Amino acid sequence: MKNITIGQYYPTDSVIHRLDPRVKLFGTIVFLVSLFLTDHYLGYAVITVCLAAVLKLSKVPFKMLLKGLRGILILLLFSVVFNIFLVPGRELVHIWFLSITAEGIRRAIFLGIRLVYLVIGTSLMTLTTTPTDLADGLEKALRPLNKLHIPVHDITMMMSIALRFIPILMEETDKIMMAQKARGADFETGGLLKRAKALIPLFVPLFVSAIRRAIDLANAMETRCYQGGEGRTKMHPLCYQKRDKRTYCIYAGYLIAIFGINRILVAFQILPFLFA
Amino acid sequence: MHFIKGRNVIHDFADTDENEQERVVRAIAGIDLDVKEGDFVAILGHNGSGKSTLARHLNALLKPTSGTLWVDGMNTAEEENKWKIRKGTGMVFQNPDNQIIANVVEEEVAFGPENIGVPTEEIWKRVEHALEAVGMMAYRYHSPNRLSGGQKQRIAIAGIVAMRPKCIVLDEPTAMLDPTGRREVLQTIRSLNQQEHVTVILITHHMDEVLYADQVFVMDDGKIVMQGTPKEVFSDVEQLKSYGLDVPQVTELAYELEQCGFPIKKGILRIEELEEELAALYQSGFRIPKSK
Numbered sequence: 001m002k003n004i005t006i007g008q009y010y011p012t013d014s015v016i017h018r019l020d021p022r023v024k025l026f027g028t029i030v031f032l033v034s035l036f037l038t039d040h041y042l043g044y045a046v047i048t049v050c051l052a053a054v055l056k057l058s059k060v061p062f063k064m065l066l067k068g069l070r071g072i073l074i075l076l077l078f079s080v081v082f083n084i085f086l087v088p089g090r091e092l093v094h095i096w097f098l099s100i101t102a103e104g105i106r107r108a109i110f111l112g113i114r115l116v117y118l119v120i121g122t123s124l125m126t127l128t129t130t131p132t133d134l135a136d137g138l139e140k141a142l143r144p145l146n147k148l149h150i151p152v153h154d155i156t157m158m159m160s161i162a163l164r165f166i167p168i169l170m171e172e173t174d175k176i177m178m179a180q181k182a183r184g185a186d187f188e189t190g191g192l193l194k195r196a197k198a199l200i201p202l203f204v205p206l207f208v209s210a211i212r213r214a215i216d217l218a219n220a221m222e223t224r225c226y227q228g229g230e231g232r233t234k235m236h237p238l239c240y241q242k243r244d245k246r247t248y249c250i251y252a253g254y255l256i257a258i259f260g261i262n263r264i265l266v267a268f269q270i271l272p273f274l275f276a
Numbered sequence: 277m278h279f280i281k282g283r284n285v286i287h288d289f290a291d292t293d294e295n296e297q298e299r300v301v302r303a304i305a306g307i308d309l310d311v312k313e314g315d316f317v318a319i320l321g322h323n324g325s326g327k328s329t330l331a332r333h334l335n336a337l338l339k340p341t342s343g344t345l346w347v348d349g350m351n352t353a354e355e356e357n358k359w360k361i362r363k364g365t366g367m368v369f370q371n372p373d374n375q376i377i378a379n380v381v382e383e384e385v386a387f388g389p390e391n392i393g394v395p396t397e398e399i400w401k402r403v404e405h406a407l408e409a410v411g412m413m414a415y416r417y418h419s420p421n422r423l424s425g426g427q428k429q430r431i432a433i434a435g436i437v438a439m440r441p442k443c444i445v446l447d448e449p450t451a452m453l454d455p456t457g458r459r460e461v462l463q464t465i466r467s468l469n470q471q472e473h474v475t476v477i478l479i480t481h482h483m484d485e486v487l488y489a490d491q492v493f494v495m496d497d498g499k500i501v502m503q504g505t506p507k508e509v510f511s512d513v514e515q516l517k518s519y520g521l522d523v524p525q526v527t528e529l530a531y532e533l534e535q536c537g538f539p540i541k542k543g544i545l546r547i548e549e550l551e552e553e554l555a556a557l558y559q560s561g562f563r564i565p566k567s568k
Contacts, residue, residue, distance in 0.1 A: 132379050164379050167421050213374045220375035223335050223367040224388040224435065225359055235386035235399045 010127040016058035017128045020244045021137025024125050030251045031121045034258045035114050043261055044113055050254060051117060060127050068123040069116060076115050083108035135160040139229075140238050153229025161217070169210060176205050277349070279443060279475050280334060282309035284343040287329055303329040305498035306343065311477065311491075313442065316469045318486035318506075319479045321495035322520040327479045330495070331447045334477065336361045348442060363392055365443045366436030370451050372428035376420045381412065381431055384420060388439040399438075406438035409472065410464050426457025430464050437468065443475035444468065450482065458482075483510075483524045487545050494519060511543030526550050538562075 016024070031051075038044055055062070069076075089103030126134070139156040146152055177187065180201065187198050287304040303326045311317050321327040332338040333345055336352045348364050350357040366388070369375045378384040385403045394402065407413045410430040420428055429449055436444055446465065450458040466488055469476045478485065486492050492509045494502035496519040502509050510516070513523050513531040523531070530544040530553070538557065544550050 130379075132383065160379065161377060164377065164420075168373055213371075216369060216371060216374035217377070219332075219337060220367075220369055220432075221377060223337065223362055224439065225362050225391040226387075227359070227391065231393045233390050233393050233396060233399065235383060235390060235396065235403065237396055 009130050010060050010064055012059050014059040020240055021129050021133040022141045023244045023247050024129055025137055025141055028121055028125045035117055058128050065120050065123055068119050072119055080108045080112050083111055131163045176202055278310045279313040280311040280347055282307055282345045285340045285345050286342045288341045302498055307500055313475055314473050315490045316476045317491045318489035319493045322481055325495040326498040327495045328447050331445050331479050334445050335365055335367045364441050366439055366441040368432050368446045368449050370448045372425050375432050381418050382416045384431055385434045385438050388435050402438040406434040409437055410434040425453045426460040429461050433464055445477045447479045483522055506545055507543035
């Protein structure tokens with residue numbers, strides 16, 4: 001139970017790791033937008049080159065990224081297969097009642113690339129940013145939402161406290177499980193329903209203890225003068241460095257390139273030619 | 277001027293008993309308390325004697341039902357004093373896991389100063405100083421989850437020290453620790469009191485933790501029943517026992533010897549003291565009296 005890692009941070013020192021978390025958050029959004037704007041092979045080639053460059057810079061082993069992909073394998077297969085068979089268009093092959101169309105294949109390939117890149121892009125962010133930095137970055141980046149009365153500070157504070165208590169509650173679960181096993185509880189045999197039922201007596205004490213801990217923690221925070229985000233200073237205030245500003249320029253260049261390629265292809269009517 | 281002054285402080289809890297009947301439990305039943313600035317004060321009592329409730333009053337986490345409590349000249353019952361009192365009086369709790377907020381040691385220590393709006397540069401200085409004071413500088417970038425109980429408790433103390441309080445209240449800080457952890461924490465508390473001149477209020481039920489205190493209060497059933505220097509308090513072994521409290525082993529031995537007819541003075545706290553006493557007796561030609 002202790003092996004569960006949340007946030008799956010890959011600790012190493014790289015250019016990407018050192019970037020301001022806000023830059024990485026924004027970068028991920030830029031990347032996602034570019035993925036959905038692109039609708040032709042040339043654009044995807046550009047995206048692939050950029051993604052490969054970032055991956056190389058981040059020093060994160062490719063294997064770590066493949067792990068993240070395993071989670072969406074079924075979703076990926078489903079959407080690709082459905083697209084191949086169900087998109088109407090110029091028929092290439094006909095088997096029984098199913099037909100494969102040229103448009104279907106193209107859509108399936110693009111969708112597959114989009115899904116895979118989407119996962120790789122977001123994993124790259126969580127792999128290179130510590131959960132604390134991520135929460136800090138989110139707090140500062142989302143600060144304008146305060147005007148809409150969304151308690152941004154409270155939400156990010158909850159996020160980082162949750163991260164801190166996950167290993168503690170894991171340990172506690174282990175302890176309660178062992179205490180109950182020692183008294184003859186059975187968590188391992190039986191059908192799904194029976195095993196799920198066996199978990200109920202595990203969750204009750206776990207919840208009680210979690211609530212007790214929450215009360216204690218609230219007391220401890222209050223004695224240390226915690227009064228929400230107002231008037232708080234920071235030991236590590238987020239501050240844009242030169243490299244962060246440069247990265248923003250790269251983002252702008254990247255977006256223009258993706259957009260530009262799109263426009264040029266449309267303008268010169270090369271698109272239909274490329275699809276063929 | 278007393279740093280903490282309490283006059284007839286009473287605190288009632290509303291509770292429901294087994295029959296779902298509402299009833300009032302009096303946790304503190306009229307306490308008068310005076311603590312001088314810079315003192316090391318211990319509050320002793322068995323479970324349910326009201327000592328933790330009293331501790332929570334010192335930090336304005338609870339307000340007296342009646343009576344008045346002043347901390348650093350401020351009435352704890354007044355809402356506008358709440359944050360000023362908490363800034364000047366820090367509190368360390370029993371369970372080290374439940375009072376650590378951050379995922380990195382140095383950020384944990386910085387949490388308090390951040391809350392009271394200390395500028396960034398000053399936070400750095402304070403964090404370094406506080407970690408130095410509790411001897412945890414080497415663990416600065418570690419995750420609190422991997423530390424031992426004693427180390428976590430020292431981090432919690434550092435988190436309070438970094439707020440530069442005049443007083444630290446520790447509510448059974450060693451109850452969940454092993455002997456090594458207990459020793460570490462007690463040493464830290466003592467050095468804070470002696471070197472940083474912080475007023476320390478240590479709440480405990482371990483007798484050996486109060487030996488270095490300037491003043492000891494013994495609580496039972498919501499009242500202060502004994503008070504004085506450790507020597508004064510421990511000289512009445514009978515009374516302490518009647519409150520369900522043990523005395524240190526040496527004190528117990530000296531007491532038993534005295535009961536058997538040895539002319540030993542009361543309130544012996546250290547092994548060396550008893551040694552000297554017995555050696556003096558031997559040299560004076562004292563013979564063991566016949567026990568009945």
